[in-house]
Amino acid sequence: MTNQPPIRQDTLTSAMAAIERDVEIAVQDLARMVSVDTSFPPGEGYGPFADLMTNLLAPLGFDFKRVTLPRELWHVEGGPASGERVNLVASRQTGKPVCGLYYHVDTVPVAPGWTRDPLSLTVEGDKLYGLGAADMKGTIAATLLALRAAKGCGVPLAYDPMLLLCTDEEGGLYPGIRYLAEQGMLKGHILNFNGSAAPRIWAGCFGIFNLQVTITGHAVHAGEGNRTGAGVNAIEGALPVLNALAALKPEVAKRASKLAPPPHASGPLQPSLTIAAVNGGTAGGQVPAELKILVSRRYAPEENYDEARAEIEAAIGSAIAGSDLKLAIDLVGHLIPTDDPDGPHWPRWQQALSEGFGYRPEDFRKWGAASCSDFGYVQKAGFGPEILLGGLGRPESCIHSPEEHTTRQDIIKLAKSILAYLAADFAADAIPETRHS
Structure with a gap:
């Protein structure tokens, strides 16, 4: 019937x-x-x-x-x-x-x-x-x-x-x-x-989580930026972090999910890492003291959230190691x-x-x-x-x-x-x- x-x-x-x-x-x-x-x-x-x-x-x-x-x-x-x-x-x-x-x-x-x-x-x-x-x-x-x-x-x-x-x-x-x-x-x-x-x-x-990465330096007058012991430029110091995230991105994308893809898809569904937002700096006359990076990670049902997050944090930590910058990573969004x-x-x-x-x-x-x-x-x-x-x-x-x-x-x-x-x-x-x- x-x-x-x-x-x-x-x-x-x-x-x-x-x-x-x-x-x-x-x-x-x-x-x-x-x-x-x-x-x-x-x-x-x-x-x-x-x-x-x-x-x-x-x-x-x-x-x-x-x-x-x-x-x-x-x-x-x-x-x-x-x-x-x-x-x-x-x-x-x-x-x-x-x-x-x-x-x-x-x-x-x-x-x-x-x-x-x-x-x-x-x-x-x-x-x-x-x-x-x-x-x-x-x-x-x-x-x-x-x-x-x-x-x-x-x-x-x-x-x-x-x-x-x-x-x-x-x-x-x-x-x-x-x-x-x-x-x-x-x-x-x-x-x-x-x-x-x-x-x-x-x-x-899939699931998704968003990490807010805060990199903190020290603001001084831009004219004193080259003096020993002066400001710490958060934006310039963050470049290795951005490069590390960019290098991790294709590695994440190599993975594939067993979840059935849409009929119009050209291949399997794949996890992804995206640098979704970057905000920092105030004016040309000041060494920037803070930069916030929003990192978005879509993860397949087969992946483990804790492991996916740890992979990102390890890449960031290695990139900033040995610098005078301070680092904070906060979870600001998560859908399982x-x-x-x-x-x-x-x-x-x-x-x-x-x-x-x-x-x-x-x-x-x-x-x-x-x-x-x-x-x-x-x-x-x-x-x-x-x-x-x-x-x-x-x-x-x-x-x-x-x-x-x-x-x-x-x-x-x-x-x-x-x-x-x-x-x-x-x-x-x-x-x-x-x-x-």
């Missing part, structure tokens, strides 16, 4: 039409979301974004809980993060099974190269440009579009949706979803929208690998994606990614292991790059997929909670 076309009830048909009719409301919602700067670092826009989402979701009958992470969990002295870590949980409790809908609300910072205002949604034809438009505020807009259509057309739902609007996925030390999982606040199973607009079955992903999140809800989610995006059953492939997720912590906390995956990401979406964008059509397609999955009348014989009752 599960391979047959789903039964389309009149209310569900009407709601699907309402999604297409009302897409401009979703575009307006997305514009409001993009205008709230939630970039991490530093992550100072989480409170205002939670206020906006409360305003948008209240008419749909949700109850709200704001969960603020304790500062001692995420704060690193001199690190990149600042501001309250406000997570918003929006839920409706009618006695049905719960389906969690997860979104990280943070974006990466604005990168050089934007020709449009990244914090103001720019509409050009079908394309919607703005920071976080695809990753992943557009997925929230699609969810709102689906839920409004369901309410307006009286679509009976199989699940009570619980929206999880969480902080610090983009490289934070303690992501909000980790805290919610550890506090036992998650229920049911979860749809994670931090994925791609592709017929993909999630096989798991996510294991294969398979489970009984995946077949119906595939049907829902096919309903929205037009995929065929034979289009679906199971693969992992060298990109990372905060859901390794969710699994480690004992939730799951099943986690579904969807989203708006496409190779041409410019995620994490200038001119990030999504499209009206993809928002419509994702909204239809979400509506189908939540609807009680869609592929009802494939709902595990009903089938096993």
Whole structure:
């Protein structure tokens, strides 16, 4: 029965039409979301974004809980993060099974190269440009579009949706979803929208950690820089460190993971080391006393975090040995690998994606990614292991790059997929909670 076309009830048909009719409301919602700067670092826009989402979701009958992470969990002295870590949980409790809908609300910072205002949604034809438009505020807009259509057309739902609007996925030390999982606040199973607009079955992903390397010298007037016993130039002294990291980079990249690569990949998934940021110095008239280097290391599930970190620290320590510089290395971000999140809800989610995006059953492939997720912590906390995956990401979406964008059509397609999955009348014989009752 599960391979047959789903039964389309009149209310569900009407709601699907309402999604297409009302897409401009979703575009307006997305514009409001993009205008709230939630970039991490530093992550100072989480409170205002939670206020906006409360305003948008209240008419749909949700109850709200704001969960603020304790500062001692995420704060690193001199690190990149600042501001309250406000997570918003929006839920409706009618006695049905719960389906969690997860979104990280943070974006990466604005990168050089934007020709449009990244914090103001720019509409050009079908394309919607703005920071976080695809990753992943557009997925929230699609969810709102689906839920409004369901309410307006009286679509009976199989699940009570619980929206999880969480902080610090983009490289934070303690992501909000980790805290919610550890506090036992998650229920049911979860749809994670931090994925791609592709017929993909999630096989798991890499981990990532970010180290802030602080190299400290001694500042003096630049005119005294050559005097014996004068200043210690942190930037010049750091050059051997940068060279050591650059030499380690290709050695890391020689390794390969057994995790299934995407269909479009040219080879196996490989770990990587990146010098992600370098900041130091003040003025031409002063010997620079401090340099901060952000080192980002993506590691395969087969690798050991402690060993990967020790390898980097050993290279840095050897490069700076014998100098007058001081060294500090702080962990400022860490996402652990996510294991294969398979489970009984995946077949119906595939049907829902096919309903929205037009995929065929034979289009679906199971693969992992060298990109990372905060859901390794969710699994480690004992939730799951099943986690579904969807989203708006496409190779041409410019995620994490200038001119990030999504499209009206993809928002419509994702909204239809979400509506189908939540609807009680869609592929009802494939709902595990009903089938096993």
